[in-house]
Amino acid sequence: MKVTSFYPGPATIHSSIPSMVIDAYNTGILSANHRSPEFMELSFATKSQLRARLKVPDDYVIIFISSATEAWEILSQSLTSKTSQHFFNGAFGLKWANVAESLGINVVKSPFDINASLPTGQIDSLSEWLCVTVCETSNGTMVDQNVLQGLSKERLPHQLIAVDATSALGGVILNFQLADYWFASCQKCLGLPAGLALLIVSPAAIERGHLLAERAHYNSFLNLFEHSIKEQTHYTPNVLNIYLLWRTLAAGPPIATIDMRLRERLVGLNPITESNGALPWLVSNSSLRSPTVITLKTSDPSVLKEKALAQKMILGNGYGTWKDTTVRIANFPAMDDIQFQIFVEWLSTL
Ligand SMILES: *Cc1c(COP(=O)(O)O)cnc(C)c1O
Numbered sequence: 001m002k003v004t005s006f007y008p009g010p011a012t013i014h015s016s017i018p019s020m021v022i023d024a025y026n027t028g029i030l031s032a033n034h035r036s037p038e039f040m041e042l043s044f045a046t047k048s049q050l051r052a053r054l055k056v057p058d059d060y061v062i063i064f065i066s067s068a069t070e071a072w073e074i075l076s077q078s079l080t081s082k083t084s085q086h087f088f089n090g091a092f093g094l095k096w097a098n099v100a101e102s103l104g105i106n107v108v109k110s111p112f113d114i115n116a117s118l119p120t121g122q123i124d125s126l127s128e129w130l131c132v133t134v135c136e137t138s139n140g141t142m143v144d145q146n147v148l149q150g151l152s153k154e155r156l157p158h159q160l161i162a163v164d165a166t167s168a169l170g171g172v173i174l175n176f177q178l179a180d181y182w183f184a185s186c187q188k189c190l191g192l193p194a195g196l197a198l199l200i201v202s203p204a205a206i207e208r209g210h211l212l213a214e215r216a217h218y219n220s221f222l223n224l225f226e227h228s229i230k231e232q233t234h235y236t237p238n239v240l241n242i243y244l245l246w247r248t249l250a251a252g253p254p255i256a257t258i259d260m261r262l263r264e265r266l267v268g269l270n271p272i273t274e275s276n277g278a279l280p281w282l283v284s285n286s287s288l289r290s291p292t293v294i295t296l297k298t299s300d301p302s303v304l305k306e307k308a309l310a311q312k313m314i315l316g317n318g319y320g321t322w323k324d325t326t327v328r329i330a331n332f333p334a335m336d337d338i339q340f341q342i343f344v345e346w347l348s349t350l
Helices: 017-027 037-054 068-078 091-102 145-154 203-212 221-228 239-251 255-275 301-310 337-348
Strands: 061-065 083-088 106-111 129-133 160-164 181-185 197-201 293-297 326-330
Touching: 017 239, 037 061, 037 239, 061 068, 061 221, 068 091, 068 160, 068 181, 068 197, 068 221, 083 091, 091 106, 091 129, 091 160, 129 145, 145 160, 160 203, 197 203, 203 221, 255 293, 255 337, 301 326
Parallel strands: 083 106, 083 129, 129 160, 160 181
Antiparallel strands: 061 197, 181 197, 293 326
């Protein structure tokens, strides 16, 4: 029996990938130039699927980049003149703030507790961007769309919102209208090999790009944007992954169905974590938990991981502050319901 990886990224990829890779080879797209009509058609088809399946609004522009980390950099380099505010409760949000700082941005850090809601009342009036990590992969918390709406309402007219949706996009319903700069890499909820990410930007973010007109980097926003609206890229993109994204989206259900399926799995898990007190949730308030990254407390992660491995399951390590006290389990769409059920049943025997 094959070992199942519950690691939250790079994660288990869709089981249909091997045959789709062969299809990609056979179509010849992998040898096509990224200015060719073949690539432009693929780019258009992929973005159309993103709009149809994930409900990306028509007036938001979708741009292919290489990683979420790159999206952090683009925001600071091209779309921020002085200051950005970062709300975070875990390692990825903090890293984003640190990347901005190292690029010379004046960063306002607004940390909050993992058992508290994001403090929408603490908006810094000088910040041009309010930065939020919707699902914090390091601790399994989620910023609810209602909270994001609160932030969106309370901001000042010149303030835009940026959202790291890396372990959310493709797994949970997102209301894109609530923010201006969304991004996610594809090796988490999208169930693909690593090496591609999506940047999804509002008309207001594009306007900010034109206003600042920054063009000093290979991945300057305007370079990316101008090619993207022509269904091209200015660098040689990860065509294989774009092809796989197109095919997996086309073969999959709409986001509302996926979102419900992931939440239903948690309904099966909850009674077990509650009755066997050995593995409590890291986040006690269930409304603050991400449905995509299950984070459980354990006094000895290595023992638990060994037990799981004996049953052909790889659990994810804790991350950052929670490295030695938690395990993380990906509840991503590419994972079969049956595999997840096997995990839940195993948990019930502990
Ligand atoms: C994994 C992850 C990242 C980093 O993604 P890369 O593609 O490796 O750059 C950033 N933010 C969050 C929330 C993540 O889960």
